[in-house]
Amino acid sequence: MSITTQNFKHVSYLWDDAVASKLEGKEVDLLIYRSNILGADLRITNYGGGNTSCKTYEADPLTNEKVEVMWVKGSGGDIGTLTKAGLAGLYVDKLRALKGIYRGLEFEDEMVELFNHCIYDLKSKAPSIDTPLHAFLPFKHIDHLHPDAAIAIAAAKDGEQITKDLWDGQIAWVPWQKPGFDLGLQLKQALDENPGIRGIMLGGHGLFTWADTAYECYINSLEVIETASEYLAQNYGKTRPVFGGEKIQSLAPEQRKSQAAKLAPLLRGLASSENLMVGTFTDAPEVLQFINSNDLSKLAPMGTSCPDHFLRTKISPLVLDISADEDLSDLTALKEKISVAFQAYREMYGDYYEKHKHANSPAVRDANPVIIIWPGVGMFSYAKNKQTSRVASEFYINAINVMRGAEAVSKYVSLPLQEAFNIEYWLLEEAKLQRMPKEQPLSRKVALVTGSAGGIGLAIVEKYIKEGACVVVTDIDGDRLQQTSDALLKKYGKDSFLAVKLDVTDGKSLEAAMEATCLQFGGVDIMVNNAGISISKSFEDHTDQDWDRLNDILVMGQYHISKAGVKIMKLQGHGGDIVNIASKNGLVAGAKNVAYGTAKAAQLHMSRLxxxxxAEDKIKVNVVNPDAVIENSNIWEGGWGENRAKAYGIEVKDLPQFYANRTLLKESVKTSDIADAAFVFVSGQLGKTTGNMLNVDGGLAAAFPR
Known part of the structure; x- marks a missing residue:
């Protein structure tokens, strides 16, 4: 089948001749370019799925002779974001020479260590278990991809015959086998027995395609995937409704989101019985089609087929047996019912482990479900951080697509449980997990910071993100919030934060922000009350409106925000932290400050109460008292600077130095200083500290607690 670039309907043709022409003759750069554009289309492969390679001739650093080198995606990488640093560069002749010492399937794992003796580029990423799958194929450019359409055929009962017929024998078939050295030899054998083929389908696993140039390899991959996709599209609903037809109807979109946001913290709490998890929710059309179908009860327990899918989604999802329009105003009774379902899942997983473990298997891991399905509403996923839970969700959508395709043309076949276990508890996978860097102090935590599009709030946001938290950035100023969001996206990526407009004096605004938080991350662990204003007037000049505005934002804002956070924290059942950014003015009496100082004193004492x-719910409440933090702040607005300068008998421009000079340390207080204090309370270093306050003011004797 030959397809022009204008005829692709099911995959994205992203090759840019202008970009590629600048890389002409640079095969490794072309490999990276091809990999990145393949990985940009989730229909072709998901995050971390598949691997790509090319072979070049390089000068041997010891002999200066030309040697063949294979450049292949290294362990744990992602082709969509691949760089040179993510490649392993290995001597081809040394890799192939390993065939002489290979001792058979029982000794597969020992081969991975031997790959290190074949490394050409000493800056290489650790070679992956898929390395030999590329080594024995003679082609210069090779793609190993996990496209939904191809895996649907690979996971079909009649997949081998479909493959033969659909591509007229141009795609060979290799039955399911765990990746490793032997599978690499089988690929070479399939090529030898079928000369002139354009690719190989791996049963239940994925697709291999190749060519002698990067562009031809790219086109070959797209054409094969397009053919598979079109074949499936023509067969959907042909012999029976997709997934057996609809069993229940979805709620309306806004109702789905409302229900999901209410239940997400409860699910998060239960899914975090061993380790705190971060959530993702989706009600994508393909998800709803599957979870609302007659075939859900048949297909969901079967689990996935592709190893990449399985490793990220566990052997099967937990399907909730509750009505989509369940009344969630009181979750007490429902929590007990869902807790029973979670316990049944954990027992099922424990039984799966005990029945399939080997003498040298790693210890059983977290038995909680990763994927949770609520028919009529959507799908939740819970994992160690946002990226991992999002990717798990994406992979289960891939699995749904695979099941839909396989059922349209044949019958879906999942991995046998023993094979699934052998992948999940593979010693090489365990070794990869053990090599993962130590988690950061705020990993697995979700924080919401009010008034955080600039100044102290933004400094806290960035500190928390750098320490591993997912952060909800909120502000009343929509334009400023958008600018901050754009900057954070470039700096930290989409999985680190969520930007939500929030007016702390508006109940509907708060409700929407908390719903968005629960939908994005599954719940919240840290609430930072930072939103505020300053009004500096004499006692007699203050108006009732001044008092009301300060009280509404500082006092009532802290109350309402904290109350909303506490509700979620209690539902999760894993404690939490509230950090209130108050002021030294809550402790020190000064001129032209009566309303502001009174409100700050109220914040302080409310925190103690x-x-x-x-405390009985393990929710800690602590206070940071800044003073004179002017950096990147809106505090100058509304005449505050002029009034404070007048109160001190100085000019506005001299305020920063005036504030520094009045401290014991004679230093200005920066936003980063406040962020450090807000971090230490939630870092785990002060896990038994609550009802406390920390002055960050450069040292003001009048503000010393006493």
């Missing part, structure tokens, strides 16, 4: 009451 909250700490006393919330």
């Amino acid at each position: 909250m700490a006393a009451e919330l």
Whole structure:
């Protein structure tokens, strides 16, 4: 089948001749370019799925002779974001020479260590278990991809015959086998027995395609995937409704989101019985089609087929047996019912482990479900961080697509449980997990910071993100929030934060922000009350409106925001932190500051009262008292600077130095200083501290607690 670039309907043709022409003759650069554009289309392969390679001739650093080198995606990488640093560069002749010492399937794992003796580029990423799958094929450019359409055929009961017929024998078939050295030999054998083929389908696993140039390899991959996709499209609903037809109807979109946001913290809490998890929710059309179908009860327990899908989604999802329009105003009774379902899942997983473990298997891992399905509403996923839970969700959508395709043309076949276990508890996978870097202090935590599009709030946001948290950035100023969001996206990526407009004095605005937080991350662990204003007037000049505005934002804002966070924290059942950014003005009496100082004093004492009451739920409440933090702040607005300068008998321009000079340390207080204080309370270093306050003011004797 030959397809022009204008005829692709099911995959994206992203090759840019202008870009590629600048890389002409640079095969490794072309490999990276091809990999990146392949990885940009989730219909071709998901995050971390598949691998690509090319072979070049390089000068041997010891002999200066030309030697063949294979450049292949290294362990744990992603082709969509691949760079040179993510490649392993290995001597081809040394890799192929390993055939002489290969001792058979029982000794597969020992071969991975031997790959290190074949490394040409000493800056290489660790070679992956898929390395030999590329080594024995003679082609210069090779793609190993996990396209939904191809895996649907690979996971079909009649997949081998479909492959033969659909591509007229141009795609060979190799039955399912765990990746490794032997599978590499089988690929070479399939090529030898079928000379002139354009690719190989791996049963239940994925697709190999190749060519002698990067562009031809790219086109070959797209053409094969397009053919598979079109074949499936022509067969959907042909012999029976997709997934057996609709069993239940979805709620309306807004109702789905409302229900999901209410239940997400409860699910997160239960899914975090061993380790705190971060959530993702989706009600994508393909998800709803599957979870609302007659075939859900048949297909969901079967699990996935492709190893990449399985490793990220566990052997099967948990399907909730609750009505989509369940009344969630009181979750007490429902929590007990869902807890029973979670326990049944954990017992099922424990039984799966015990029945299939080997003498040298790693210890059983977290038995909680990763994927949770709520028919009529959507799908939740829970994992160690946002990226991992999002990717798990994407992979289960891939699995749904595979099941839909396989059922349209044949019958879906999942991995046998023993094979699934052998992948999940593979010693090489365990070794990869053990090599993962130590988690950061705020990993697995979700924080919401009010008034955080600039100044102190933004400094706290960035500190928390750098320490591993997912952060909800909120502000009343929509334009400023958008600018901050754009900057954070470039700096930290989409999985680190969520930007939500929030007016702390508006109940509907708060409700929407909390719903968005629960939908994006599954719940919240840290609430930082930072939103505020300053009004500096004499006692007699203050108006009732001044008092009301300060009270509404500082005092009532802290109350309402904290209350919303506490509700979620209690539902999760894993404690939490509230950090209130107050002020030294809550402790020190000064001129032209009566309303602001009174509001800050109220914030301080409210914090003590909250700490006393919330301790039984392991929710800690602490206070940071800044002073004179002017950096990147809106505090100058509204005449505040002029009034404070007048109160001190100085000019506005001299305020920063005036504030520094009045401290014991004679230093200005920066936003980063406040962020450090806000971090230390939630870092785990002060896990038994609540009802406390920390002055960050450069040292003001008048503000010393006493």
